[in-house]
Amino acid sequence: MTPGSSARATAGRAVQFALLAALFAGCAPRAGGAPDGPLNVVVVLVDTLRADRLSLYGYQRETSPNIDRFAAERGVVFRHAWANAGCTYPSVNSLLTGRQPQRILARMAEVGLAIPPEMPTLAERFAAAGWSTGAISASSVVRATPSKVNRQGGFDRGFGFFDESCHERGAACVNGRATAALDRLPEPFLLYLHYLDPHSPYRPPEWAERPYSAASASAARGWARRGEPWKIQRKLYRGETGNEFGPGDVRHLADLYDDEIRYFDARFAELLAEMERRGLRERTILAFVSDHGEELFEHGHWAHCGDLAFETVLATPFVLAVPGLPAGERRAPVSNVDLAPTLLELAGIGADPELFDGASLAPLLRSGTDGDAARVVFAAQGRMRAARDRHRRVTLDLASGEFAGEELGDFAAGGTTAELARALSAWLREVEGSDGDVALRDAERIDAELRAVGYL
Numbered sequence: 518m519t520p521g522s523s524a525r526a527t528a529g530r531a532v533q534f535a536l537l538a539a540l541f542a543g544c545a546p547r548a549g550g551a552p553d554g555p556l557n558v559v560v561v562l563v564d565t566l567r568a569d570r571l572s573l574y575g576y577q578r579e580t581s582p583n584i585d586r587f588a589a590e591r592g593v594v595f596r597h598a599w600a601n602a603g604c605t606y607p608s609v610n611s612l613l614t615g616r617q618p619q620r621i622l623a624r625m626a627e628v629g630l631a632i633p634p635e636m637p638t639l640a641e642r643f644a645a646a647g648w649s650t651g652a653i654s655a656s657s658v659v660r661a662t663p664s665k666v667n668r669q670g671g672f673d674r675g676f677g678f679f680d681e682s683c684h685e686r687g688a689a690c691v692n693g694r695a696t697a698a699l700d701r702l703p704e705p706f707l708l709y710l711h712y713l714d715p716h717s718p719y720r721p722p723e724w725a726e727r728p729y730s731a732a733s734a735s736a737a738r739g740w741a742r743r744g745e746p747w748k749i750q751r752k753l754y755r756g757e758t759g760n761e762f763g764p765g766d767v768r769h770l771a772d773l774y775d776d777e778i779r780y781f782d783a784r785f786a787e788l789l790a791e792m793e794r795r796g797l798r799e800r801t802i803l804a805f806v807s808d809h810g811e812e813l814f815e816h817g818h819w820a821h822c823g824d825l826a827f828e829t830v831l832a833t834p835f836v837l838a839v840p841g842l843p844a845g846e847r848r849a850p851v852s853n854v855d856l857a858p859t860l861l862e863l864a865g866i867g868a869d870p871e872l873f874d875g876a877s878l879a880p881l882l883r884s885g886t887d888g889d890a891a892r893v894v895f896a897a898q899g900r901m902r903a904a905r906d907r908h909r910r911v912t913l914d915l916a917s918g919e920f921a922g923e924e925l926g927d928f929a930a931g932g933t934t935a936e937l938a939r940a941l942s943a944w945l946r947e948v949e950g951s952d953g954d955v956a957l958r959d960a961e962r963i964d965a966e967l968r969a970v971g972y973l
């Protein structure tokens with residue numbers, strides 16, 4: 518952006534604020550004592566964070582005491598949440614646009630890993646409504662400017678600034694930049710924070726406590742003690758010999774993964790304290806999500822991306838804290854494409870359902886119910902396609918054409934495996950125009966393109 522266009526944007530924003538101030542001046546108070554006027558939004562995305570490794574989601578280790586406390590005090594926890602893809606690209610593009618990943622992958626030949634220009638982004642919509650916007654990302658994929666793995670950049674559309682100075686650094690760095698951003702972002706604002714801690718290498722800072730991995734270090738090889746799973750991945754996916762690994766290595770890497778979560782959790786508390794100190798709690802919506810999980814050898818695989826669509830990779834945390842709404846939980850299945858329309862509706866901007874594949878969860882939040890008992894959410898990763906309701910999940914391997922069902926333990930509602938498989942097929946015909954060979958050929962072409970640009 519040139520200095521001239523920046524000045525114009527600032528002037529335009531001042532006019533928008535004046536209009537908004539006038540608009541909200543006559544608003545009635547919100548329910549529950551929330552303040553008048555437009556709310557700020559902070560999206561906390563923790564890359565590679567599995568729901569079931571958080572004590573919030575029932576893990577036996579207390580990996581997330583601060584997140585748990587935050588949720589208990591003011592969060593609505595969605596118990597059955599999915600990322601729509603198992604890889605940063607296109608999962609984050611999908612979250613930021615509310616569109617399914619296949620629609621984004623289909624545009625990769627023209628736009629690379631960036632957000633396709635014809636898809637309005639969450640930040641653009643907030644900016645157009647008068648919010649100031651900013652992003653801080655530690656990811657090498659979620660970038661404004663090119664990196665080794667994202668040669669286009671292109672995630673900055675709609676953000677007034679996009680801070681890359683914490684590239685591949687820990688949560689303390691992102692928090693530091695977030696604090697600086699809170700100093701200069703006029704309210705109302707949308708702030709997107711992309712943390713990277715649980716992503717490999719699983720290596721908390723030297724000074725951080727390692728409550729879970731200390732005991733298992735002695736049984737692990739040196740590379741595992743450094744938190745590096747690459748040898749396992751090379752053995753599994755490239756068949757390279759000389760990369761032997763054993764249960765001690767697997768155990769220790771998984772323990773380090775938990776340590777990373779615990780490290781992030783403490784930084785999350787610091788972020789919340791910073792927001793409290795500024796009095797932002799009562800006028801800020803906070804969304805806590807992830808772009809995918811991490812397979813830690815439970816199914817004989819490692820990490821994410823590729824063709825991995827296990828629960829370990831798709832099940833992610835999804836918590837919303839909304840001023841004026843009580844803490845609670847919902848058991849309706851939701852997915853990350855629901856986030857953009859939800860935030861837009863909660864902020865009073867409004868979300869045209871035609872423009873999103875997801876749906877606003879505001880009615881569920883406000884009613885305190887789970888809404889449609891038959892709700893189904895979907896995901897796509899590599900050649901795998903998946904659907905889930907409250908009760909079970911179904912995957913389709915496009916290469917074999919075979920469906921596989923698995924019960925997930927919430928028996929209150931849900932269809933049969935055959936019904937869910939039919940819903941998955943119908944969804945594929947709608948989004949990809951095919952649930953068979955054409956979809957498989959598209960998936961294989963996209964896989965080859967991702968390899969060609971060095972992403973996989």
Ligand SMILES: [Zn+2]
Nearest residue numbers: 564565605808
């Ligand atoms: Zn990711």
